[in-house]
Amino acid sequence: MELxxxxxxxxxxxxxxxxxxxxxxxxxxxxLSLLSYAVNLFIFCVGGLRRGADPVLRAGAALxxxxxxxxxxxxxxxxxxxxxxxxxxxxxxxxxxxxxxSDHVDGKxxxx
Numbered sequence: 474m475e476l477x478x479x480x481x482x483x484x485x486x487x488x489x490x491x492x493x494x495x496x497x498x499x500x501x502x503x504x505l506s507l508l509s510y511a512v513n514l515f516i517f518c519v520g521g522l523r524r525g526a527d528p529v530l531r532a533g534a535a536l537x538x539x540x541x542x543x544x545x546x547x548x549x550x551x552x553x554x555x556x557x558x559x560x561x562x563x564x565x566x567x568x569x570x571x572x573x574x575s576d577h578v579d580g581k582x583x584x585x
Contacts, residue, residue, distance in 0.1 A: 478518050485511035498566045498576050502559065509555040513548045520544030 485507050492504030520541040570576050 478514065482511050482514050496577050498569065498578055501578060502562045502566065506559055513551050516544050517548050
């Protein structure tokens with residue numbers, strides 16, 4: 474299971490970096506989204522993969538028997554912040570395209 478998650482993180486991170494280096498703004502936004510997904514998976518995996526662990530405390534049980542709630546809370550917060558920044562980037566993209574008439578990152582329409 475760890476190998477599959479490591480490969481998924483690597484593919485998402487590599488694809489995100491590749492899209493960040495593209496000349497068009499929509500591709501840059503998609504690259505940032507893929508990178509944020511990779512980081513979210515990484516944070517989630519740092520908390521440890523536990524099957525069958527209870528998320529809620531019960532009386533008389535040891536703390537080692539529970540899932541760690543901190544990575545889950547961090548990933549949930551990162552998802553909300555990532556959604557908000559993606560929406561902001563899309564608004565800036567539309568405004569920039571309306572003002573310049575181009576969707577290139579540098580504002581120039583050049584041959585790719």
